[in-house]
């Protein structure tokens with residue numbers, strides 16, 4: 001689904017991304033993890049078409065990416081809900097701008113709200129919601145447009161530990177029900193291993209290592225030792241990247 005070849009990107013004189021090569025198969029999930037400032041968000045924004053590619057190639061479904069795609073759903077850290085619209089209207093927005101008829105909007109919005117267990121929040125405004133609830137509304141608003149590629153930037157980082165695990169469980173459950181290609185940026189090793197079928201470990205502007213995660217998809221993995229073994233492997237690669245940087 002995604003093919004990145006010899007991609008370089010700079011905002012100024014220093015390269016934010018240097019010679020990135022990465023393939024992500026359709027309907028798989030890919031975690032991007034690495035130290036602060038290594039280029040994770042830049043890579044995600046390039047995938048979203050929010051930054052222009054100057055050097056290298058980025059293909060989605062075999063086509064060169066030019067600007068943002070309709071079938072790409074993006075979930076950023078700040079939720080991006082419109083404060084003057086209630087939950088129902090926030091979720092319906094993406095369908096309205098696509099010119100979908102009223103009856104279909106009604107059905108789709110109600111269905112996704114029920115699926116995410118937030119049907120009872122539909123008349124509330126974003127300011128009246130908890131962090132976890134806002135997160136669910138943001139996910140609903142993106143999924144209702146049926147994206148084939150979902151990009152998430154630190155989507156659960158503002159949540160406390162338990163709510164965060166619940167959000168991760170929810171994302172896995174939704175993925176299993178309706179597979180979609182997911183690329184997500186995280187600072188959390190545990191999140192990368194729970195939600196990433198493939199884990200891309202970055203160091204300053206480069207990919208350090210790509211780890212396959214054979215345990216992906218097991219909702220009970222957190223209570224198994226295998227999960228912690230992969231967490232340790234990711235940690236080792238992150239630490240090696242850091243000590244390499246210090247030389």
Ligand SMILES: Nc1ncnc2c1ncn2[C@@H]1O[C@H](COP(=O)(O)OP(=O)(O)OP(=O)(O)O)[C@@H](O)[C@H]1O
Pocket residue numbers: 011012016034035036037038039040041042043
């Ligand atoms: N708009 C910008 N203008 C100039 N430089 C930028 C801009 N955005 C990011 N950078 C620089 O590009 C590099 C990569 O930044 P990026 O935000 O992609 O890193 P990141 O890995 O997502 O960091 P973090 O984990 O802290 O969010 C950094 O050195 C950063 O200072």
